[in-house]
Amino acid sequence: MKSFRLHYLLGTIALVAVLTSCHKDKIVGNQATPTAQRAGVYILNQGNFGQANSSLTYYDYTTKALTADIFSSVNGRALGNTANDAKIYGSKMYITVDESGTVEVVNAKTAKSIKQVQFLNSDNTSKEPRSLAFYNGNVYISLYNGTVAVMDTITYTVSKYITVGNDPEQLAVANGKLYVANGGGLNYPAVDSTLSVINLSTSAVIKTIPVGPDPYAVSVDSNGDVFVAAYGVFGTSNASLTIINSTTDAVTSKNTNYTGGAFSINGDNAFYIDGNGTIKIFNVKTFTPGTTNFISDGTTFTAPYAIAADTLTGEVFVTDAKDYASNGLIYAFDKTGKKEYSLTTGINPGTIVFVNK
Numbered sequence: 001m002k003s004f005r006l007h008y009l010l011g012t013i014a015l016v017a018v019l020t021s022c023h024k025d026k027i028v029g030n031q032a033t034p035t036a037q038r039a040g041v042y043i044l045n046q047g048n049f050g051q052a053n054s055s056l057t058y059y060d061y062t063t064k065a066l067t068a069d070i071f072s073s074v075n076g077r078a079l080g081n082t083a084n085d086a087k088i089y090g091s092k093m094y095i096t097v098d099e100s101g102t103v104e105v106v107n108a109k110t111a112k113s114i115k116q117v118q119f120l121n122s123d124n125t126s127k128e129p130r131s132l133a134f135y136n137g138n139v140y141i142s143l144y145n146g147t148v149a150v151m152d153t154i155t156y157t158v159s160k161y162i163t164v165g166n167d168p169e170q171l172a173v174a175n176g177k178l179y180v181a182n183g184g185g186l187n188y189p190a191v192d193s194t195l196s197v198i199n200l201s202t203s204a205v206i207k208t209i210p211v212g213p214d215p216y217a218v219s220v221d222s223n224g225d226v227f228v229a230a231y232g233v234f235g236t237s238n239a240s241l242t243i244i245n246s247t248t249d250a251v252t253s254k255n256t257n258y259t260g261g262a263f264s265i266n267g268d269n270a271f272y273i274d275g276n277g278t279i280k281i282f283n284v285k286t287f288t289p290g291t292t293n294f295i296s297d298g299t300t301f302t303a304p305y306a307i308a309a310d311t312l313t314g315e316v317f318v319t320d321a322k323d324y325a326s327n328g329l330i331y332a333f334d335k336t337g338k339k340e341y342s343l344t345t346g347i348n349p350g351t352i353v354f355v356n357k
Contacts, residue, residue: 038354040354042086042352044352049082052078052100055347057345066343083351085132086132087132090153092114103151119143127144139151146168164180165180169218170217179198183231184214193214214233219264221284225252228243241258261307269281269282269284271307294316296338297338304318305348305349317331317332318330318333319349327344328345
């Protein structure tokens, strides 16, 4: 069960088939009209570890139609085993599928497959593609073999594998550099505790920065500050948040009492899921916590799993994995923390992606 976030692993046991049909989903509550710039929202569902039931849910803002698994509906095949990340770059969306060892390249507006790129070892086992970042016509893909692949977004050929730390997770770009969280989760509890810094002009690691044990999430704000969240090791070290100045690559702050998850940043506010399941805000300008609970209408979650702030609409989306074995939910909240609507997703909805018209 290595491909799921550590604090969700223990509950993921049951195996359930995912919805694949296109249908109108029941909307709960009053739905605000999204900005005309957005076409809709994708939710990448990880599925159950070891099962080829990952899926891609799509909600169309204009038609109000929810497609439970648009990838399989459009392409006539399943997405694969344990989808981990999805991001849009230009007109294409890239999806990493960890256990299948693939990166799916699809049309961002239709989810129609353009190319499936395999990342396999010589024995056909997966190199476990994890997370994505983009820069100057290349997609950077962290692989659990301790490397970051550099793939051209036109030819889909890999020009280089950059050696980093153990079991690299999320990536982020700032000031012409790529920041890579070296988790080391496969060697738990002997995890990694570093962040690799790659010069994107030379594709060389220029610095390795000590952060908290088992780092997994990297976010960058508009000022170029890099925020690294780490799980810690149960019974040995706490979860932590390390803040790095991307100009100097110096650590400017480290909080070893941080209990939250990855940041989704909109302006000066970083939205995150706290360890107790509360949606909180961190001010990235002052480096201080904001509201104790962003949700203002009493909405609660069973197992909040992913969060994304829409920088165009100001809305905040939160997924709920429920029991980690059956279909989850996604909630949309307005700027004041009031629920607009909720929709059914697939199993373990782990990534939220906004697509423009």
